[in-house]
Amino acid sequence: MPEESVTSFEELVARLRRIFVNAGASPQQGAAVARVIASGERDGAKSHSVYRVEVCLKSMRAGTVDATAVPELRDDGSPIIRVLGNRGFSCAAFELALPVLAERARQCGLAALVLNDVGHFSALWYEVESVADRGLAGMAMCPSYSAVAPAGGSRPLLGTNPFAFGWPRPDGPPYVFDFATSVAARGEIELRRRAGDPIPEGWAVDADGAPTTDPDAALAGAMLPFGGHKGSAIATMVELLAGALIGDMSSREVLDDLGGTSLVPVHGELILAFDPARFAAGRDADPARQGEALFEAITGQGARLPSMRRYAARERAATQGITLTAEEQAQLNRFEEHGLDALS
Amino acid sequence: MPEESVTSFEELVARLRRIFVNAGASPQQGAAVARVIASGERDGAKSHSVYRVEVCLKSMRAGTVDATAVPELRDDGSPIIRVLGNRGFSCAAFELALPVLAERARQCGLAALVLNDVGHFSALWYEVESVADRGLAGMAMCPSYSAVAPAGGSRPLLGTNPFAFGWPRPDGPPYVFDFATSVAARGEIELRRRAGDPIPEGWAVDADGAPTTDPDAALAGAMLPFGGHKGSAIATMVELLAGALIGDMSSREVLDDLGGTSLVPVHGELILAFDPARFAAGRDADPARQGEALFEAITGQGARLPSMRRYAARERAATQGITLTAEEQAQLNRFEEHGLDALS
Structure with a gap:
């Protein structure tokens, strides 16, 4: 099991780009996605961070996104x-x-x-x-x-x-x-689902239109604006x-x-x-x-001004590097070794 | 004391235009404001309805608006x-x-x-x-x-x-x-102040930053987005x-x-x-x-779609005319007779 590790923004872009290109993306597509994900990870913006490599690769495998498109x-x-x-x-x-x-x-x-x-x-x-x-x-x-x-x-x-x-x-x-423009981003509900946490009241209704705090019920029902x-x-x-x-x-x-x-x-x-x-x-x-x-x-x-937290994370990353968790490291390692075959 | 009365959109535009021009507005300025106010009254949109003639005339009297400007x-x-x-x-x-x-x-x-x-x-x-x-x-x-x-x-x-x-x-x-982009429009707080009604919680804070339901305290403090x-x-x-x-x-x-x-x-x-x-x-x-x-x-x-209520009021006005309350009638009468001198 790998441990938490520190990387630079440039290293992370290069690594992500390699993963996407090895999985079949064109250099143009792979580099563009890599820059967005590395920026999200650097800024602590989880909805576009490393854990989202998976959904991008899944979309490539499913053919719904054509990562060779010009x-x-x-x-x-x-x-x-x-x-x-x-x-x-x-x-x-x-x-x-x-x-x-x-x-x-x-x-x-x-x-x-x-x-x-x-x-x-x-x-x-x-x-x-x-x-x-x-x-x-x-x-x-x-x-x-x-x-x-x-x-x-x-x-x-x-x-x-x-x-x-x-x-x-x-x-x-x-x-x-x-x-x-929903109360919460879908990604925020998804993160709570993964963590096993409930969502706050007022975020969503279940499939019957009733208020719910269960992330699964919310994802199966409707979020609220x-x-x-x-x-x-x-x-x-x-x-x-x-x-x-x-x-x-x-x-x-x-x-x-x-x-x-x-x-x-x-x-x-x-x-x-x-x-x-x-x-x-x-x-x-x-x-x-x-x-x-x-x-x-x-x-x-x-x-506060919006983005202040993101910019603070960016400043920390500039001096201390970007920290990847052990789980993120392990996932990237799997994608590097096995490409699309590492997908569940 | 005049009674509630019914007018047509065109009559109301002409009457309002006359009031503004008599008060010193150019025909171009007076007609443009009259059309907006008559439209607001017709649509039941109170924030731009007849009761707002007063603030327009007051602004002309104060010289902050130049109703002769080209x-x-x-x-x-x-x-x-x-x-x-x-x-x-x-x-x-x-x-x-x-x-x-x-x-x-x-x-x-x-x-x-x-x-x-x-x-x-x-x-x-x-x-x-x-x-x-x-x-x-x-x-x-x-x-x-x-x-x-x-x-x-x-x-x-x-x-x-x-x-x-x-x-x-x-x-x-x-x-x-x-x-x-405030919880409520300033006009909504103003209307409740005139009616002597409290405002709902969450609309505003008082001058010390504490939550308030008093319209006067809210107008002296800060509304919330x-x-x-x-x-x-x-x-x-x-x-x-x-x-x-x-x-x-x-x-x-x-x-x-x-x-x-x-x-x-x-x-x-x-x-x-x-x-x-x-x-x-x-x-x-x-x-x-x-x-x-x-x-x-x-x-x-x-x-509902936004504006549905406004369009329903407009349809009613097209068939039944626009109803002015006794108070609105009295106010317009005063402005017609005394122009800016009717202002408090």
């Missing part, structure tokens, strides 16, 4: 840039288009990136942070698979439909939030903008397509980029300074 | 259209730019309308519905004045920062939601996108500028318009049909 950029010079993912991983589609999205946003002031037909394993915080690192504000959203009842309903229809936003900061990493009818409305907006609008799947169609929720969902995503220099042009105002004043006022009354 | 369109052919409101009402600025926004969205696929320096009395549902009536998806947001503590904080910083979205439907009025840290994040995004990004005021600056919350706030607004025909181009998909399937699935499990 994403195709479709750019007609308009503010809408599209990538046809061809059922490859979303991470590769996003990496391909990010420079074009940033350039177009600076040129037009506002641009949209549409990802179609992608095996969605992106962390939206990773994406809006990448947009904000280029001096732009970014908004990202996507459906997932039906798992959440609309407010006032009792059956799964909406996905956990994450919504994320990033804002560039002059000194240090961007202001970033990224949350599921955050914030009642307001959160439900936002989740609905995500279905419309990142599904219907862009000619891609709804969460219900994704579930019908895959027949379950154990594989990476295949659908679309919408990412918007806003250039403060263009939006504030001609105004006697400094968007960066105003943003900083807001953040200072938030932290000045003892409230 | 809004100026700034259009460089890019996807960003700007209106300088010159402290006139937002409603007039929006009316001026709506056709250009719709045309640009069809041309570019995606367009943004920035309103700067407007006395903000727009109902965002009115605006996103107007966008959706042109076959486009619309998103709108704006700050207000510091009244809401960020999640984890205790002092007013964020505004009630409404966020709205509209989606065109082939048969009937659009899918529209419009909500304050909906949905905990997620709603707080969205309210923060609204400050950044519809304040810092567009070179306009934050909710804190608005409060400092006006010195209180009894007048119409003067700040900016951001409205985005998305053309489904362009976003879904080349895809084997029908955005309208997919939207309808989603709405049917929501209502099919007994959940």
Whole structure:
């Protein structure tokens, strides 16, 4: 049994990339997924950390994600840039288009990136942070698979439909939030199921629409949207903008397509980029300074900014390395030795 | 004392327009505000109904809103259209730019309308519905004045920062939601204060940061964001996108500028318009049909769509007219006879 071990970000990216490529992924696909997972592990963002290698490999084995797919950029010079993912991983589609999205946003002031037909394993915080690192504000959203009842309903229809936003900061990493529009992320319920812990009240209903604290019953029933009818409305907006609008799947169609929720969902995503220099042009105002004043006022009354915990984990990783648990080590070792055959 | 009376939408618009013009508004400004207020009264949307004529007139008297201002369109052919409101009402600025926004969205696929320096009395549902009536998806947001503590904080910083979205439907009025990112709208607390009713727990804290159910204490303290840290994040995004990004005021600056919350706030607004025909181009998909399937699935499990109550009130008004209470009648009569002198 291996022990807990410490690795660097670069080592972890290389190791994960090797695992994916050995399992049949193209270098482009494997490297893109590896960067997202290593970033999640580095930042202590468990929903995209090493334990999720398994679901990615399972999706490759099932053929629902094509990790040899070549994403195709479709750019007609308009503010809408599209990538046809061809059922490859979303991470590769996003990496391909990010420079074009940033350039177009600076040129037009506002641009949209549409990802179609992608095996969605992106962390939206990773994406809006990448947009904000280029001096732009970014908004990202996507459906997932039906798992959440609309407010006032009792059956799964909406996905956990994450919504994320990033804002560039002059000194240090961007202001970033990224949350599921369900009360909890599916991954959080999954982690409690694995740990044998109950879930808090208000997270979910069982298959009969009754409130439950049992993770298994919750996963078989429906999660609830955050914030009642307001959160439900936002989740609905995500279905419309990142599904219907862009000619891609709804969460219900994704579930019908895959027949379950154990594989990476295949659908679309919408990412918007806003250039403060263009939006504030001609105004006697400094968007960066105003943003900083807001953040200072938030932290000045003892409230936290989202992502602070993630950035703190990132700083620790930079000085102390990334710690993999014995279990994570063992799993990666198995994948390195046996590839897809290591899957249960 | 006048009695309850019934009026038509057109009569109410004309009457309100007359009141505003007699009080010193330009016909452009007066007509635009009148249409929003009459629409709110018709739809049973109290936060923009007849009782709000008073705050508009008070803002004119105080000189914080200039109801003779001529809004100026700034259009460089890019996807960003700007209106300088010159402290006139937002409603007039929006009316001026709506056709250009719709045309640009069809041309570019995606367009943004920035309103700067407007006395903000727009109902965002009115605006996103107007966008959706042109076959486009619309998103709108704006700050207000510091009244809401960020999640984890205790002092007013964020505004009630409404966020709205509209989606065109082939048969009937659009899918529209419009909500304050505070648990409750300021207007809802104000209405309970006037009625002498307490507010529910969880809506607000008093000036010392302690939970309160007293509307006066709540208005003197801080409201809370909906949905905990997620709603707080969205309210923060609204400050950044519809304040810092567009070179306009934050909710804190608005409060400092006006010195209180009894007048119409003067700040900016951001409205985005998305053309489904362009976003879904080349895809084997029908955005309208997919939207309808989603709405049917929501209502099919007994959940409501937002705006259903408003549209039902609108239908009743179309057949039975709009009923003004005796108090509303008396107030309008006073404004008709005495103009600004009727203000307390």
